[in-house]
Amino acid sequence: MAITHLKKTALLLVILCCYISTAYAQQSPQAVFDNANDKLEAGNYQQAIVLYKNLEAQNTVSGALFLNLGICYQRLDSLGMAKYYFLKASHFDETQAQAKKALDYVENQFSRQSAVLPKLPWDIATDWLRYNIGATNLLILGIIILNLGILLFITHWFVDWFPKYLRMSAYILIGLAVVIIGSGFYTRYIEQRYSTAVMVTQKVSVWEKPQSKSSLVSQAFEGYTFTVDKYKSNNHSGWAYVRMSNGLYGWIPSDQIMIL
Amino acid sequence: MKKIGRFFCVTGFFISLLALFSFRAVGQSTVSVEATVSETTIYTGERVNLSIKVSGDFNNVSRPDLPSFSGFRLLSNTPSTSRSYQFVNGKSSTSYTYTYSLIAETKGSYKIPPISINIDGEEHKTEPIDVKIIDRNESAKSSGSQKPNIFLRLEVSEKKPVTGQQIVSNVVLYFKDGLEVNSYQPVPGWKAEGFWKEELKNTDRPQATSTIIDGVRYRKARLLQFSLFPTKQGKLEISPYKIIVAVRSARSSNDPFGSFFGGFGNNQRQVQLDTDPVTIHVQPLPADSEGEYLGAVGNYNISRTIDPKNATVGESIEIKTTIRGKGNVPLVTKPDYKLPDGLEVYQPQESSNLNRHNHRISGSKTFTDVVIARSPGSFTIPEKKVSYFNPTQNKYIATTLPPLHFKVKRNPKTASTADTPTSLPVQPITGLATWITPASVSLFAYWWFWIGIILPFVLLGLAYWQKTYSEKMSSDMAFARSQKASDKAHDRLDKAIKLSEQGNIKEAYNMLQKALTGFISDKLTLPEAGLSNQEYVDALEEHGIDENLVKNVRMLLDKCASISYAPDTSHAYLKSHVGLAESTLDKLKKVL
Numbered sequence: 001m002a003i004t005h006l007k008k009t010a011l012l013l014v015i016l017c018c019y020i021s022t023a024y025a026q027q028s029p030q031a032v033f034d035n036a037n038d039k040l041e042a043g044n045y046q047q048a049i050v051l052y053k054n055l056e057a058q059n060t061v062s063g064a065l066f067l068n069l070g071i072c073y074q075r076l077d078s079l080g081m082a083k084y085y086f087l088k089a090s091h092f093d094e095t096q097a098q099a100k101k102a103l104d105y106v107e108n109q110f111s112r113q114s115a116v117l118p119k120l121p122w123d124i125a126t127d128w129l130r131y132n133i134g135a136t137n138l139l140i141l142g143i144i145i146l147n148l149g150i151l152l153f154i155t156h157w158f159v160d161w162f163p164k165y166l167r168m169s170a171y172i173l174i175g176l177a178v179v180i181i182g183s184g185f186y187t188r189y190i191e192q193r194y195s196t197a198v199m200v201t202q203k204v205s206v207w208e209k210p211q212s213k214s215s216l217v218s219q220a221f222e223g224y225t226f227t228v229d230k231y232k233s234n235n236h237s238g239w240a241y242v243r244m245s246n247g248l249y250g251w252i253p254s255d256q257i258m259i260l
Numbered sequence: 261m262k263k264i265g266r267f268f269c270v271t272g273f274f275i276s277l278l279a280l281f282s283f284r285a286v287g288q289s290t291v292s293v294e295a296t297v298s299e300t301t302i303y304t305g306e307r308v309n310l311s312i313k314v315s316g317d318f319n320n321v322s323r324p325d326l327p328s329f330s331g332f333r334l335l336s337n338t339p340s341t342s343r344s345y346q347f348v349n350g351k352s353s354t355s356y357t358y359t360y361s362l363i364a365e366t367k368g369s370y371k372i373p374p375i376s377i378n379i380d381g382e383e384h385k386t387e388p389i390d391v392k393i394i395d396r397n398e399s400a401k402s403s404g405s406q407k408p409n410i411f412l413r414l415e416v417s418e419k420k421p422v423t424g425q426q427i428v429s430n431v432v433l434y435f436k437d438g439l440e441v442n443s444y445q446p447v448p449g450w451k452a453e454g455f456w457k458e459e460l461k462n463t464d465r466p467q468a469t470s471t472i473i474d475g476v477r478y479r480k481a482r483l484l485q486f487s488l489f490p491t492k493q494g495k496l497e498i499s500p501y502k503i504i505v506a507v508r509s510a511r512s513s514n515d516p517f518g519s520f521f522g523g524f525g526n527n528q529r530q531v532q533l534d535t536d537p538v539t540i541h542v543q544p545l546p547a548d549s550e551g552e553y554l555g556a557v558g559n560y561n562i563s564r565t566i567d568p569k570n571a572t573v574g575e576s577i578e579i580k581t582t583i584r585g586k587g588n589v590p591l592v593t594k595p596d597y598k599l600p601d602g603l604e605v606y607q608p609q610e611s612s613n614l615n616r617h618n619h620r621i622s623g624s625k626t627f628t629d630v631v632i633a634r635s636p637g638s639f640t641i642p643e644k645k646v647s648y649f650n651p652t653q654n655k656y657i658a659t660t661l662p663p664l665h666f667k668v669k670r671n672p673k674t675a676s677t678a679d680t681p682t683s684l685p686v687q688p689i690t691g692l693a694t695w696i697t698p699a700s701v702s703l704f705a706y707w708w709f710w711i712g713i714i715l716p717f718v719l720l721g722l723a724y725w726q727k728t729y730s731e732k733m734s735s736d737m738a739f740a741r742s743q744k745a746s747d748k749a750h751d752r753l754d755k756a757i758k759l760s761e762q763g764n765i766k767e768a769y770n771m772l773q774k775a776l777t778g779f780i781s782d783k784l785t786l787p788e789a790g791l792s793n794q795e796y797v798d799a800l801e802e803h804g805i806d807e808n809l810v811k812n813v814r815m816l817l818d819k820c821a822s823i824s825y826a827p828d829t830s831h832a833y834l835k836s837h838v839g840l841a842e843s844t845l846d847k848l849k850k851v852l
Binding site: 046049059061067071136150184 | 600601602604605634635636637638639670683684685686687688689690691692693694695696697698699700702703706708709712713715716717719720723724726727
């Protein structure tokens with residue numbers, strides 16, 4: 001009888017432990033966020049970062065989360081990480097303005113500043129499509145226009161009302177739809193292949209090849225921003241192929257950067 | 261007052277003396293024990309002296325515990341002893357030497373085993389010594405030595421070391437009896453390419469011992485000693501070491517070496533001697549090391565400390581890593597630590613302390629990581645596994661450095677500024693946030709993409725079919741009649757029933773006939789009027805229609821033609837014929 005009672009007690013304890021350990025994980029994102037904000041306001045930046053990062057790891061994110069993470073790292077004097085999270089926050093409408101202010105401030109704190117080559121018009125256009133419209137919206141728009149064009153084309157077969165104009169309008173709409181759908185796919189390809197990355201360590205060398213014995217291209221410092229070619233980098237574990245903001249290309253150890 | 265003053269003076273003097281002695285006791289440095297033999301190659305029957313020398317700072321030393329010697333006989337268990345005291349550069353040292361006499365008995369190669377000796381309660385052991393006993397008669401027979409009367413050799417402790425292993429290299433002078441070496445002067449500029457070189461310090465003056473080479477007795481003396489550390493693997497050559505030696509031959513007409521120096525015309529000359537180059541085959545280190553390999557080869561003790569463990573924001577914190585032991589101390593590299601976020605890391609410092617005594621390089625190297633915490637909190641530097649290579653055991657030895665914990669408190673002096681740590685123009689967002697779960701999916705994965713692409717083309721296909729059909733119906737009469745034949749026939753049949761219901765039986769049968777003949781003429785593109793029933797039947801037979809079907813058509817047409825003569829034809833009777841006509845038309849529709 002005593003052994004049975006002991007087993008039951010042990011079982012109850014295990015269930016209780018499981019409940020306690022999962023209770024935290026079961027908290028809503030807002031509850032964890034509020035808890036982390038309390039830690040941040042109390043000056044416990046490390047603990048706040050742990051909580052914020054739990055949310056990030058669960059893929060439940062918001063602009064406020066990234067902005068607050070950036071503030072934590074800025075207060076810990078880890079400016080590379082702060083810049084990384086402010087950049088992430090700048091992609092959300094609700095935090096875009098604040099994130100840009102914070103980025104301006106952080107950029108001025110770095111001891112080394114990188115020269116920035118102006119972007120090519122094509123890159124500007126692609127970035128505008130990525131950040132202002134988005135690949136999915138482009139695709140939706142393209143499909144709607146394609147359907148309208150085909151309906152117009154069908155109409156000109158059965159309606160005698162300006163068939164020539166109907167047909168021409170249909171051709172124009174279908175052509176426009178093809179261009180927009182193509183832009184949608186290109187934008188998604190660019191999104192998947194290239195990403196912005198921020199250097200989060202103090203100093204690192206940029207190499208010509210993915211080996212630390214190859215020729216040196218340049219030195220990079222904390223806060224430098226790169227464009228990472230993910231397709232090319234996937235073939236070399238531990239290395240990332242990057243384009244520096246001054247236009248130079250090279251290889252950098254992937255643990256030195258954070259990819260957006 | 262005077263007495264009290266003297267009392268304090270005397271007491272102070274004794275306390276100082278006591279402190280001095282206790283400091284000496286605490287500060288006892290290493291004690292070295294070395295065993296040497298007066299000759300390492302000897303003839304059978306010769307006597308050889310075995311000396312055990314204890315040097316350093318010590319208080320009590322016991323008599324050596326002698327093992328049994330193979331090939332030798334111990335003349336007496338009671339050693340002769342000697343003691344010396346040195347005071348060099350402010351440091352004192354004592355040496356105590358026990359000397360035993362051994363008689364070589366049996367020819368062969370032997371090893372004098374390690375000898376234990378108890379010093380201040382601690383047991384020390386000497387290194388084993390290789391000695392060779394040769395037969396005097398055999399040696400005399402084979403004596404054909406071509407070696408000069410005086411020469412220099414570079415003798416290395418290891419010819420197949422691994423990268424970084426310590427090789428002790430002795431510059432040894434050999435000279436025959438009858439020559440007297442007054443002084444020597446190394447020629448500067450000796451390079452040992454591929455090696456890290458450190459000269460060892462020996463306070464003792466070189467002592468000459470006797471040896472036999474190719475049956476000829478020489479005296480030998482170690483002049484200099486170096487530690488070499490190979491820095492790369494492969495075949496490396498140590499270039500010749502050069503020494504200028506001042507020698508004097510004995511003034512004897514019977515001097516067997518007189519001819520060698522005779523040509524100088526003077527009894528004392530300076531001679532430059534070169535060692536032969538020595539080839540070393542450096543082996544690579546094993547590939548896999550457990551933990552981070554620090555480049556250390558030898559025998560080490562690795563530790564790390566942190567100071568202070570409780571700091572304030574802005575105060576520097578030092579993480580000291582000490583690698584202490586015997587081996588390539590100068591070549592040891594700093595371990596990399598994963599430091600927690602929020603620490604400002606400064607350029608690490610390193611210092612080393614080398615001991616060049618005791619015939620090998622030993623000492624310690626200290627790396628100091630300096631960090632400054634910029635925010636309060638508890639920090640932990642995680643544990644770290646580091647390793648060095650021990651050539652004696654021929655394996656990597658791993659040491660786990662335990663985690664270091666330290667706490668950082670707010671600096672009370674900067675409390676007012678700590679509340680507003682930066683002038684970042686942005687405040688945290690602490691209210692409700694909008695949460696999303698971002699997902700990057702392929703555009704092809706959306707269902708609406710496929711619907712949106714496929715549907716318009718399906719509609720386009722259908723519209724095209726409808727357009728083509730309409731055009732054919734309006735331009736091709738035969739096709740239009742054929743398409744409309746079935747509907748037209750059914751309309752006529754319905755009309756026939758209505759006429760029958762109204763009592764116009766004969767007109768109903770006429771309509772039935774029109775339905776049948778109209779369907780056949782529309783389908784077979786025959787003239788719409790002017791054909792006999794037989795011609796319709798013939799046309800069906802020409803198209804190979806089933807015989808029973810043709811028979812039904814003929815029967816129905818005959819019935820329609822003969823109904824005018826039927827006296828009592830009822831509505832039910834007609835309805836049965838309409839039913840038969842409908843089934844016949846359905847069958848014809850399938851085959852025409």
